Amino acid sequence: MPVFRYAQYCPLARAAEVVGERWTILIVRDLLLGPKRFSDLKRSLGGVSASVLSERLGRLEERDVIARSEVAPPTPATLYILTSSGRRLLPVVLELARWGTAMLGAREPNDHFEPEWLRLGCATFARKGPTPACTIAVRVAGAEQAGFLLVGGESGTEVRAGDQFADAAIILAADAPMTLFALASGGLSIAQATASGVIAVEGDVAALEVLPELLDMAPAETEPHPPQQGV
Amino acid sequence: MPVFRYAQYCPLARAAEVVGERWTILIVRDLLLGPKRFSDLKRSLGGVSASVLSERLGRLEERDVIARSEVAPPTPATLYILTSSGRRLLPVVLELARWGTAMLGAREPNDHFEPEWLRLGCATFARKGPTPACTIAVRVAGAEQAGFLLVGGESGTEVRAGDQFADAAIILAADAPMTLFALASGGLSIAQATASGVIAVEGDVAALEVLPELLDMAPAETEPHPPQQGV
DNA sequence: CCGCATCCGTTTCGATACTG
DNA sequence: CAGTATCGAAACGGATGCGG
Numbered sequence: 221m222p223v224f225r226y227a228q229y230c231p232l233a234r235a236a237e238v239v240g241e242r243w244t245i246l247i248v249r250d251l252l253l254g255p256k257r258f259s260d261l262k263r264s265l266g267g268v269s270a271s272v273l274s275e276r277l278g279r280l281e282e283r284d285v286i287a288r289s290e291v292a293p294p295t296p297a298t299l300y301i302l303t304s305s306g307r308r309l310l311p312v313v314l315e316l317a318r319w320g321t322a323m324l325g326a327r328e329p330n331d332h333f334e335p336e337w338l339r340l341g342c343a344t345f346a347r348k349g350p351t352p353a354c355t356i357a358v359r360v361a362g363a364e365q366a367g368f369l370l371v372g373g374e375s376g377t378e379v380r381a382g383d384q385f386a387d388a389a390i391i392l393a394a395d396a397p398m399t400l401f402a403l404a405s406g407g408l409s410i411a412q413a414t415a416s417g418v419i420a421v422e423g424d425v426a427a428l429e430v431l432p433e434l435l436d437m438a439p440a441e442t443e444p445h446p447p448q449q450g451v
Numbered sequence: 452m453p454v455f456r457y458a459q460y461c462p463l464a465r466a467a468e469v470v471g472e473r474w475t476i477l478i479v480r481d482l483l484l485g486p487k488r489f490s491d492l493k494r495s496l497g498g499v500s501a502s503v504l505s506e507r508l509g510r511l512e513e514r515d516v517i518a519r520s521e522v523a524p525p526t527p528a529t530l531y532i533l534t535s536s537g538r539r540l541l542p543v544v545l546e547l548a549r550w551g552t553a554m555l556g557a558r559e560p561n562d563h564f565e566p567e568w569l570r571l572g573c574a575t576f577a578r579k580g581p582t583p584a585c586t587i588a589v590r591v592a593g594a595e596q597a598g599f600l601l602v603g604g605e606s607g608t609e610v611r612a613g614d615q616f617a618d619a620a621i622i623l624a625a626d627a628p629m630t631l632f633a634l635a636s637g638g639l640s641i642a643q644a645t646a647s648g649v650i651a652v653e654g655d656v657a658a659l660e661v662l663p664e665l666l667d668m669a670p671a672e673t674e675p676h677p678p679q680q681g682v
Numbered sequence: 683c684c685g686c687a688t689c690c691g692t693t694t695c696g697a698t699a700c701t702g
Numbered sequence: 703c704a705g706t707a708t709c710g711a712a713a714c715g716g717a718t719g720c721g722g
Contacts, residue, residue: 222693224473227497229562231572232480232544235551240476242455242695249463252682258704266458269696274705283554298704305553310682312546313463319543320466322536323514331460341462343682379682451483451541451574451610473714489685500715505686527722529685684722693714700707 223279238283239309243268244276245316248302248309251286253336254381255299266332285309317344335363338397339379342370345404345435346377352430357388361395370434377434390423403428405437454510469514470540474499475507476547479533479540482517484567485612486530497563516540548575566594569628570610573601576635576666577608583661588619592626601665608665621654634659636668 224241226233239245243265250256250264262273277300280286285306289299302309317340327333338360351372359367369380369388385391394400395418402408403419410428413419421428455472457464470476474496481487481495493504508531511517516537520530533540548571558564569591582603590598600611600619616622625631626649633639634650641659644650652659 224693226477227559227562228477229555229558229564230477230480230548230568231551231555231575232548233477233551234554234556235547236476238551238554239547240471240473242471245467245471246457246459246461246464249461262704267696269698270705271697271707272695275694296703308550312543312550315543315546316466316470317461317463319539320462320464320469323465323469324460324462325465327460328458331458333460337461339682344462381682451570451612490683493685498715500717501686502688502716503714506713508685527684686720688719689717691715693712695712696710698708701705702703 235312238280238285239312241276241279243272244280245309245313247273247276247280248285248306249313249317249337249340250334251300251302251306252310252313253339255289255301257297257299261300264332264334280306313340314344317341333362335360335366338363338366338400339368339381341397341401342368342435343379345401345437346370346379347434347436348376350374351377351434354427354430354434355388355390356428356431356434357385357391358400359391359393360397360400361393363397370431372430372434388423389427390421390425392428393420393422394418401435401437404431404435406432466543469511469516470543472507472510474503475511476540476544478504478507478511479516479537480544480548480568480571481565482531482533482537483541483544484570486520486532488528488530492531495563495565511537544571545575548572564593566591566597569594569597569631570599570612572628572632573599573666574610576632576668577601577610578665578667579607581605582608582665585658585661585665586619586621587659587662587665588616588622589631590622590624591628591631592624594628601662603661603665619654621652621656621658623659624651624653625649632666632668635662635666637663 225237239248246265247261250261262268262270277286281288284303286300287303289301291297291299354372356370357367358370367383367385369382369384371378371380399408399413399418403413410425414421456468470479477496478492481492489504493499493501508517512519515534517531518534520532522528522530552575585603587601588598589601598614598616600613600615602609602611630639630644630649634641634644641656645652
């Protein structure tokens with residue numbers, strides 16, 4: 221069983237050996253959102269062959285990124301969960317997702333979409349510094365059962381899974397993921413959005429103005445092609 | 452020419468399509484450290500076939516991550532440089548490298564090592580918040596011509612390439628990369644290090660105490676295998 | 683030399699089928 | 703449900719060749 225190895229004494233190369241193969245980082249993404257069974261992953265990844273998924277899971281377990289957790293009968297099952305090492309990949313996944321957002325484009329006909337991913341999408345832009353203490357519940361069409369909370373606070377914005385919508389000052393329902401992000405980036409005004417019906421708000425509509433303060437969609441920019449790169 | 456595509460509507464998947472193939476992220480790493488020629492990259496990557504390197508460079512250019520820059524005669528050459536999109540991969544590379552550090556281990560006999568990489572290694576741990584205003588020049592054995600400066604300041608620690616060692620309060624010479632990091636993490640005391648000769652210091656030795664304040668080597672920790680993952 | 687293009691043996695992937 | 707087995711297709715690694 222040949223394990224690929226870059227012959228480089230470099231931490232980046234080591235990381236790439238572990239999570240750099242096809243599908244692997246996407247497996248980590250799905251497990252960051254919660255424990256999953258083999259078939260959950262297979263469906264969510266939309267198109268991995270069972271053999272490759274099996275091989276990846278085995279390798280990730282070897283490298284102590286994930287672990288198996290057997291669920292007791294009555295309904296026995298194997299759950300894959302992240303180890304503490306695996307959970308430390310969250311910043312990596314968020315930075316990569318942030319970078320990838322620019323090239324997301326429109327959804328193609330047979331692009332798979334997993335409602336859960338929205339949580340990660342929001343976490344990608346969660347502001348790190350202090351944000352207004354405010355809780356917004358978010359629900360997106362086509363992802364009704366995967367609502368979540370955006371919770372502002374001293375230590376930054378937190379994305380919380382679950383349906384404790386009673387805790388929220390506002391319940392925001394959007395027609396599509398991009399509507400949410402357009403709203404947060406300021407590209408779409410609340411007035412426009414409500415008027416055109418792409419969002420529906422329950423609660424204090426005015427309080428929705430804080431959304432851009434909870435999510436930092438600022439496009440990181442630099443000048444074109446300077447000779448030196450900053451490191 | 453078939454371009455691989457994950458059929459997923461997810462920014463992480465898009466990012467993985469662009470930088471997720473073998474060698475690609477390592478190419479970006481090398482270009483983050485400065486413009487490179489084809490043969491520089493080939494040597495630095497230590498083991499890519501020319502065809503694969505060529506294919507990757509072409510693909511990265513298509514995707515606007517890198518660009519070609521022709522150097523004028525007398526010595527014509529093609530330089531590969533990062534575009535602004537490519538430079539925005541720096542946080543990704545740093546987070547991945549940080550994660551990979553845990554599995555770096557000892558250097559194997561035929562592991563390639565590029566002195567420049569040390570700059571990235573330090574940037575990986577550069578503290579983000581305000582740090583003491585202090586400039587430390589660093590030189591590591593085997594990487595003499597790739598010295599750099601660690602510059603503390605209000606906006607965090609900066610890693611600066613070059614040999615303006617005159618600006619530095621201290622010049623630190625270490626026998627190996629890991630010695631530097633052991634020193635920064637506190638695993639090795641300055642007294643021990645100087646006594647055993649693994650480092651040599653010019654200038655105010657006492658000022659070297661700030662090193663752990665410039666570099667944040669704190670091991671991110673969490674409890675073992677909790678059911679929920681935080682996003 | 684430098685930047686590839688081509689050829690070829692080996693590895694990896696993807697789709698389908700099959701099993702405990 | 704959770705994988706293994708199989709097999710053709712694609713990708714990779716190494717060597718060689720070739721124009722600028």
